[in-house]
Amino acid sequence: MTANSPSVFLLMINGQIEGANFPEYDDLYCKYCFVYGHDWAPTSGLEEGISQITSKGRDSPHRLVWNFPLEITFKSTNPLGWPQIVVSVYGPDTFGNDVVRGYGATHIPITPGQHTRTIPMFVPESTSRLQKFTSWLLGRRPEFTDPKVVAQGEGREVTRVSSQGFVTLSFNIVTKDTKRLGYDTTATETTHTHPVAAGFGPGNQTLSM
């Protein structure tokens, strides 16, 4: 990889999982992992992580704060399969069983700079009321076989989900050599950083099987 003609570009992600807004739940922790295409590879940093358990504060009764840092660098040859971060939130239910409270995913912002993302979270629904009851009773809620499912569109039509809350992430993106390889990811207007709800509307996914 000479300086003149790089064969890969680098994407460095710094940031943190700032916190979440789950109005009904408390004592939650979250896991994250990255999903990326074939032409991507992490060069440094942690690909997966699990946060501490956080409780709601007295002064901010709706806010769960993790401030869980993310730091990872990817190298890639192809923007296809741009990394996505998958966040899944877990916490105890009324019986103390650890159950999933939400899955969510968003693409890593493609433009260098600071970004904040608020991801809506959702969980798969039970297939029947009876199932729902027993799963509640036994503390074995339906889960995705793999949290990475939420980063892919394939096969989602068979699931039904219900929305839960929001997780806020902040990213600081640095790229290297993207432009050299012909990918211009710098936005023309760099001014606004709007918190776009990535993949909003998990309710839309609830197509019947």
Add this chain to the structure above:
Amino acid sequence: PRPQAKPVPGSSHSESSTMRQRMKDKLKAARSEMGLPTAEEAYNFFTFDFDPEPDEETRKGQKRRTRPEGENEEGEDGGDDDEEKEEEDKEEEEELFLIDQSADDFLVFKRAEYMGYQRRLQSENELLFTPSFLTVPASSKVPENMKPRYLEEEGLYVGERPPMSLTNQNILENRILKQEQGRKWFGDDGRIMALPDPIKESSTRPPLFHIEDDLDPALQTVYRKALVSKHASQYISVGGETNGDYQLDVDVSGLIFSHHPLFSQEHVLGSRLVQLYDQHLSRQHRNLTEHLTTKLNGLRNTIGNMLEVHGGQRLTPVMQQRISEYKQEVRNTRRLRDLEQEKDRTLLKGIVKIWKEIKALRDFQRFTNTPYKLYLRREEVERASDVREYEAEIQAEVDELLDEMEEDYQRKVTEYRRQQEEWKVWRRKQRAKNKKKKKTQSQLDDNEDDEDNDDDDRTDGEAEPGPPKPKPPEEPDMEGVEKQVSEKASRIRRKPGEPILVPELTASGPITPNEQCPRGEFARREDVAKRSIFIKVLYNDKEVSRTDNRSLNSDFRVHFGQIFNLKIVNWPESIKLQVFEVLGLSTTLLADVFVPVPESSILTGSAPSEELVFSSNLRVMFDHEAVGSDVPFSFEVDGSNRQTLLTSGKLSCSVSWAVGEDDVPLAPPTTQPNGLKQLDAIASIGASGLNDMKKLGEWATESRLDPNDPNNADIMQLLKVASSGEVTAPDYFRLEQLQEEFNFVSEEDLEQSRRFRLLRLRNQEVAEFRNYKFVPAMEREVTDKVFEVRSLREIVDTKGHLDAHRALVAKHLHKIRESIINRFLIAKHHFIMSDLVQEEQVPTIGILGLNLFKLAEPKRPLKPQRKERKKVTAQNLSDGDIRLLLNIIRAYDIPVRKPSVKYDTRSSSHVLNTYISGYERVRPFVEVSFQRSVLQTTTADGPNPCWNEDLQLPFSAPNGDYSTANLQSMKDEIFINIFDEVQYELGGDRGKEVHTRLEKHWLGSVKIPFSTIYFQSRIDGTFKVDTPPVLLGYSKERSLASDGGYDAVRSLTEGAFITLFITIEPQLVPGETIREKVSSAWISFESQESEGLLLASEVFERDAAVHFPDRPCLTTVININGKTVFITRYLRPLNPPQELLDAFPNSPQEATDLIARYVSLIPSLPDSVSFAGVCDLWSTCDQFLTLLAGDEEEHAVLLCNYFLSMGKKAWLIIGTAIPEGPTTYVLTYEQNRYLIWNPSSGQYYGQYDTFCPLQTVGCLVSADNVWLNTQAYTSPLRIRFDVTKAKLWKPFFSRAFPNPGLSSVQCITLHIILHLPFPKISLTCRIEKILKEKIMEWRPRNPTRWNRYCTSTLRHFLPKLELSRGRDVADEHRLELQSLLGDYRISGFPLHLPFSEVRPIVEAVYSTGVHNVEASNVEFALAVHVHAYPNNVLSVWVYLASLIRMR
């Protein structure tokens, strides 16, 4: 020619009045018959009820009926004249009656009149007219002797008529024609005149100007980036900090009507007077006259001074110039002053005149309506000075005028002189010419007296026209000037000594009280009092507020004095004040007054009040004194000099921006015209939207567009432009044009680029590239090597085969595989809920109870049960995470070394050695190789060694892809080789140093495919070791200490065995779901079986799965075309190749063995590997033999069919075996015992054989039924194979559901190719050559010598092996070799393989490790033999030996 209608005398008043009305209308119609009917008439025409009236006859009839009887006899066809006369008579008669007769005379008492039906019908026929709906002939619609003229044909534009049904049109035409003057409704073409359909069908769009490049460069469109106008939204949003804090103050102070409908005549005059007076006041205020007079005097003084200063001296030209300028100025100023003075004078006169008129009016009507009073104040002047001034003024003016005239005269004179000179010169020339011609004396005379008199007669007419002879200017008329000046002065100025009149208008005069007024005036005043006025304020056409109602006063001035503060958010577009008049409950809009939006600098407080004039064209009439509006009236008694006045007035108001608390104007920043808003989308696209001119033209000609139709003007213009210019319209639609823009790269680039090719291959999930990582970013970094893998595969498949037939087969197989993989890929992308979401099953009561019971369980049970390990989804894994665990426990019956006779004689040490360690000795160890990583156990002693060692082999998936599909398709195998470690001592005799050399001798191997481990998750059992038929130097001696009982048990099994446990750590989830899903999908969509059978089989399989979950049960299978076939259809007796049967005619046992061997020689190709875990495909026997590849099912079916044809009782066993997993075996019953055949190896086992690889028996299949094992046990050792016992075997076809007689899918006879179509010698040579090359390749550091003598010996030996099928030849062979090659120590063995490809042979040779001999003097021997069986089944023998010279 119809009579001038007169009122027809009617019998009653009402009737006559209506008649009169009708007549009036008719009169009107008649009057306007020449022109086109007016709108009103047209309306009347179409809406009027024509029934009784329009016809002359009906009128007559009516008349007749009203008349007294007796006149009935009058002829109907009497001329018009007669009738008129008669009418007149009648009139007279009636008048007489009126005078003479009383009312009684009119009354007649008589019976009620009854008219008979027929009569009434008749009379009604006369009265009523029913228009026919037949088409009126064209001739009756056009004037006589004229043909209908079709304007359209003449090329004139005729608009499209509005659609109308023909019947209605006919009725209308008939009706019109009945009417007098009906023809005027018809046009020249004989049709009713009609306007073209006014509805425009298409929306208008702006004219299309430019077509490509024809445009003037100056007019070229310049494309700029779209600007978002600040005012695109109507809301004011600037900055955002002072958002929305804008205020507009609208001050409505009042209004004055300059005319109002309720004005009386006096009011009219009064307002006029007021106007004039206002004018006068404003003039006086400006006082232009005074100003101009002063200026004039100043100028005059200046001129006088200048002349005085230079008194008499010669003036410099500059001074002269200035003086003349001053004079010019004086002249202008004087003219202006005169004008102003005249205006003043006329204004004053007008005021006085109107005042006089008012006074006269007041006198006349004897009351006063208006409070106006005009005083004319006289300002006395001193007569003498005034006269003097007047005179002086006149004198000065006269002087000036004289001066000017003098000057003018002088100038004219000079001009005259000059012209005269010119003329003379010309004249002279003329003369000279003439002189030459005539030379007469008289001309000379003429010439002389030419000086003074110009009145010489021009005799020569031939002279060319020269400059006209100038005329001398006239002397200025001095007296006339003075007269003129004084006349003018008297006209425009007051006379000297006259007092100055200053008019003063006051509104203080008394108004006559209402009660003293006459009735008309009183009514008017009442009316005025009832009215009131209010004003609505509209901002951007929305009403924001309104003033209070103010009643109208007699002076018609309304004072509001209200200020409205408008907080505005939207940009001001218009501010409108609406003047409303209220009368009672009704409200009338008088006028709209538009107030300009103020500049942002106009602020409240400093804004002047503006007077905005408004007017209304409302027509108002009153029946009292008021003059009304838009109604002519006159002041004169005789009604002459009519005037019409419209309601009008002045509204005084002011609009300004408010000032905030801290003196900040609450005005938005400068308003800009909002340009962008009006642009519509189509206009912005413009003509570029229409590209296809040709098509448009074609369409225009096809649809015969009328070029004269104004509707089509746009298109025509466009077409004209298009056809005239050399515009080449692109023949594609615009969207496609854009499509090209959207293309990523051109198609060619896409094809050529290696990188794109790679990306596409990966996207298509082609096996080699499915999980290719890091496709390089640059084209140049993609090497062609990448594709070699793929091309290699293809080439190997077609060309690399040694056998043409097999190549074809392989090709075919490849095709099938491709298609099935495609189907599989489609199915793989179909998800079901359980693929994505893990959900607990709803627990049944039993499970709940069990769980409850579990709570009471001891925490640490005495007999712990093996816990299931947690399964890991393969997706999360990466290299190094997975290991293969092997536990090699023990082995049985390892071949032992044979004592060498020669060794005994020659070397005492050897004798000693063997003696010490026992007669037979072997030191076996196990070497496991997987994915080229090799591990070995420690060496154990003896033929029944026990290692009990754990080995861990690293595992890595191809391409690092741990997806289920990829793991399923892995073809890697685990080789478990047993070696004998042999220790040689070298040089022991010579010195004290003893060198030992270790050699390993291959004894046998076990191959376990990875897929088996993957699917079964663990393999636990004892396996038969593949040992070569001949192992030089070893013998398969039974252990000497064998007791008879043991021997009897395993009588049928020969060879070595090894006990193993293999698993994968962590446990991987086998992707069985996909398999089931796909197969279930296939079952559901394609089958030739009947519905009932499928249903039954489904039920059967489900039952089996519920009750015996670990027993494989198969009733339907999928054939090679993906269709579901019932399993029994595969079984049918098929004759084995006759050659095989003939081989051992006397020994059926031998023949059976041979057939089993033949079947096992057909190469095995597990479906689950080749089809990537899709499912088992069952091919029929002929397909199998054609393909020469298949897995256990095909082998089993073929073997079973052969057995059946040989008259044996044979079944298929569906069960599980080690190491294959779920598999199919063959069961035969002969000689009162059951034999279990492994079809892929050709081996058979007794039912009670301990080492039988078959572990569970699920069900048995015969040609006509399927039985499910319902016994307690599944192991063949412990079950009974008697299918007739209903308790033990549950049949599929029972009495309740009998076999419908399913036909077999197999062919009746197998087509058998007896002999090979290709020379097997060449194949032998090629295999040998390849192997030799390979061996040399594997020994890169050592020279590889080939012992030709040995090779030829081995070559001769191999056919014998084939004949004996590997038995009972070892000893002689060894002896033979021994005798031939006495000096060599030989280790080697023959390998026996079915033949499909070269690669497996090479692999097998490699795994033996023969090439690894390191000794320097080693020699090798290699022999290959290919034996051909019928139908192209080949058996390949490879004999490989290493020779080491002893001395």
